[in-house]
Amino acid sequence: MNLKRKIQLFITLLMIGIVVIINAVIYLLYANHLTTNEIDRVQNEAENIREAMAQNNDSNLDFRALLQAFLPPDGIIRIIQEDGGVSYSVAKSPDFSDLPIDFVQQDTIERIDYEDTPFAQASLPVIWEDGSIVTLQLSVALYSVDEAIESLRFVLLITIIVSIIPALLSGSFLANYLIKPIRKLTEGMHNNPINGKWERIDIQRKNKDELNDLQDEYNKMIDRIEENIGKQQQFVSDASHELRTPLSVIKSYAELLKRRVEKKPELLHEGTDTILRETDRMKTLIEQMLSLAKNEHENLNLTSFDAVGALQSVIQSITAVYSREIQLHVKERPIMVFADNEKLQQALYILIDNACKYSDREVVTTITKGKNTILISVKDFGEGIDSEDLAHIFDRFYRVDKARSRKTGGTGLGLSICKQIVEVHGGTITVESKKNEGTEFVITLPNE
Numbered sequence: 001m002n003l004k005r006k007i008q009l010f011i012t013l014l015m016i017g018i019v020v021i022i023n024a025v026i027y028l029l030y031a032n033h034l035t036t037n038e039i040d041r042v043q044n045e046a047e048n049i050r051e052a053m054a055q056n057n058d059s060n061l062d063f064r065a066l067l068q069a070f071l072p073p074d075g076i077i078r079i080i081q082e083d084g085g086v087s088y089s090v091a092k093s094p095d096f097s098d099l100p101i102d103f104v105q106q107d108t109i110e111r112i113d114y115e116d117t118p119f120a121q122a123s124l125p126v127i128w129e130d131g132s133i134v135t136l137q138l139s140v141a142l143y144s145v146d147e148a149i150e151s152l153r154f155v156l157l158i159t160i161i162v163s164i165i166p167a168l169l170s171g172s173f174l175a176n177y178l179i180k181p182i183r184k185l186t187e188g189m190h191n192n193p194i195n196g197k198w199e200r201i202d203i204q205r206k207n208k209d210e211l212n213d214l215q216d217e218y219n220k221m222i223d224r225i226e227e228n229i230g231k232q233q234q235f236v237s238d239a240s241h242e243l244r245t246p247l248s249v250i251k252s253y254a255e256l257l258k259r260r261v262e263k264k265p266e267l268l269h270e271g272t273d274t275i276l277r278e279t280d281r282m283k284t285l286i287e288q289m290l291s292l293a294k295n296e297h298e299n300l301n302l303t304s305f306d307a308v309g310a311l312q313s314v315i316q317s318i319t320a321v322y323s324r325e326i327q328l329h330v331k332e333r334p335i336m337v338f339a340d341n342e343k344l345q346q347a348l349y350i351l352i353d354n355a356c357k358y359s360d361r362e363v364v365t366t367i368t369k370g371k372n373t374i375l376i377s378v379k380d381f382g383e384g385i386d387s388e389d390l391a392h393i394f395d396r397f398y399r400v401d402k403a404r405s406r407k408t409g410g411t412g413l414g415l416s417i418c419k420q421i422v423e424v425h426g427g428t429i430t431v432e433s434k435k436n437e438g439t440e441f442v443i444t445l446p447n448e
Contacts, residue, residue: 045140
């Protein structure tokens with residue numbers, strides 16, 4: 001059974017169930033009301049008879065005639081002695097004479113069933129003409145109540161049967177209303193992409209409900225898919241271009257060596273150096289591409305360590321390579337951080353290495369501890385970065401100065417890797433730069 005049928009069946013049964021419950025409540029309340037009113041009427045009638053007997057308590061009084069005067073159309077009146085004998089009995093039907101006899105010494109009113117017929121029976125103690133206590137018993141068949149309840153039962157049954165039609169229609173309408181956008185969403189998911197193009201759902205619903213939100217979120221997902229596909233295509237294109245360049249250089253020098261190495265042996269040293277350099281560059285590029293492709297969340301080795309010590313270790317390594325002054329400003333230590341030590345050092349290495357490559361003066365690093373964060377800044381005093389380049393500084397393969405980047409061995413992936421490492425730690429990285437004044441990168445990490 002599909003979802004539409006399930007919704008339609010559920011709504012139909014729910015509405016019918018509600019109608020049945022309401023009708024049952026109406027039936028019970030109405031039946032109880034009718035029965036109560038009839039019993040109260042019989043009790044009042046019995047009290048009237050007792051009062052009339054008390055006012056006419058004369059030995060010459062014809063009690064049978066008195067009782068006959070108060071006899072209801074569908075009832076019986078009896079005077080019952082203490083020993084169970086019946087002094088007087090008047091009835092419209094002889095069948096009523098077989099009703100049970102009950103001697104009481106206090107007012108009693110009840111509903112009894114005799115041969116499938118309901119009766120309202122009032123039993124009242126009365127002082128008889130000889131001073132003894134007898135029971136005045138008035139029993140009335142509730143034919144009218146039974147007929148009214150039967151009519152009501154028939155009407156309510158018809159109501160339930162008739163309600164099935166609007167219940168089915170309502171269930172069908174609501175099922176279509178709910179299923180239509182879901183079916184459209186399903187068809188869109190099944191058919192996409194169409195001829196390599198991702199199609200969005202045409203949202204025509206004006207109501208801001210959950211179904212509308214579902215369709216809207218699907219369209220946003222398509223936007224993200226297209227954006228990621230575009231990035232993937234650009235990445236492949238850029239990677240192919242970056243790999244093609246060193247391969248071309250290697251091939252050119254290999255062919256040159258093959259043709260001229262015998263005539264010019266000095267070319268052997270130059271050619272092999274170039275081939276090795278370009279091979280190293282390719283290796284670095286491939287390693288960085290693999291690093292970007294990994295799911296860093298699954299490869300984090302989180303430990304608690306001193307961030308100042310990690311930064312000092314990076315500074316020592318780079319100082320040995322560049323023989324440059326790299327300053328470290330810190331007010332307190334240790335500054336403990338819960339992170340992956342190796343990856344955090346990799347991110348810091350990228351920033352400080354870039355600062356040394358693209359500036360000639362000292363590099364200043366600062367680490368400070370906030371209330372819930374740790375801030376690490378790397379500042380150089382080089383040429384700076386233009387504002388139009390800052391918006392793309394973390395894009396893959398983006399270079400501010402392509403010629404200079406190739407000269408320094410840059411691949412354009414370092415800052416992308418750095419940003420990815422910072423973000424998987426729940427942090428952020430920002431950059432500020434002024435032309436001819438320098439550039440400052442700031443890493444903010446959570447410290448909770």
